[in-house]
Amino acid sequence: MTRRPDLVPHRRMRGFEPASGLLRDRIRTAGESRGFAVSRLLTAWAEIVGEASARITRPVQVSYGKGGFGATLTVLVQAAHAPMVQMQLPMIREKVNAVYGYAAIRRISLTQTAPVGFAEGQAVFVPAQSVPRPPDPAAVQKACDMARGVGDEGLRGALERLALDFHTRGTQKKGKT
Numbered sequence: 001m002t003r004r005p006d007l008v009p010h011r012r013m014r015g016f017e018p019a020s021g022l023l024r025d026r027i028r029t030a031g032e033s034r035g036f037a038v039s040r041l042l043t044a045w046a047e048i049v050g051e052a053s054a055r056i057t058r059p060v061q062v063s064y065g066k067g068g069f070g071a072t073l074t075v076l077v078q079a080a081h082a083p084m085v086q087m088q089l090p091m092i093r094e095k096v097n098a099v100y101g102y103a104a105i106r107r108i109s110l111t112q113t114a115p116v117g118f119a120e121g122q123a124v125f126v127p128a129q130s131v132p133r134p135p136d137p138a139a140v141q142k143a144c145d146m147a148r149g150v151g152d153e154g155l156r157g158a159l160e161r162l163a164l165d166f167h168t169r170g171t172q173k174k175g176k177t
Helices: 019-035 045-049 049-054 078-101 135-147 152-173
Strands: 057-064 071-078 105-113
Touching: 019 078, 045 049, 045 057, 045 078, 049 078, 057 078, 057 135, 071 078, 135 152
Parallel strands: 071 105
Antiparallel strands: 057 071
C-alpha cells in the first residue's frame, strides 16, 4: 500500500532551526508593508551600498507609482551629509537595482533629519572617528614641573593631568597643538 504524497506528514527538522527561518515571514510582511519586496535591502544595507554610505543613510520606504514601472526609494540621511549622498545617488540606484535584478528603482528621494527625532531617524548613525592630537611637549613639561613637589604618586599624576588639561585647553580650541 503506497501513500499519497499529500497525506505524508510534514517532517520536522532535526536539531536546531536557524533563527532567520523563524523570523523570515515577519520580516517579509514588515518590509512589504513599506514597499520593500526584497527584504535584503533592509537587512543588508551596508553590504549593498558600502560601509561608508551605510553609516550615514538608511532605507525608509519604497513607493510604487500608478504606472507600475519604476519605484521611488526614500532614504533617510542626516542633513549635513545630504549633499555628499546626493552626488552618490546614481551609484546607489545601480547597486539597489542589482539586488532586485532589474531596474526596479527609478528614483531615490532623500529625507533629511537629525540623528534623533522621527521614528525612522532613531536608527544609530555612526559618527566619524576623531583622532586625538598628542599634547604639546612644552605643556607636558610645565605640567610635570608644577606637580614635582608632591610626594604621593596618585596625587602627583592627577595634578599633572589637571595642569596639562589647563595648559592645552585654550590652544586646542584654536586648532593649535
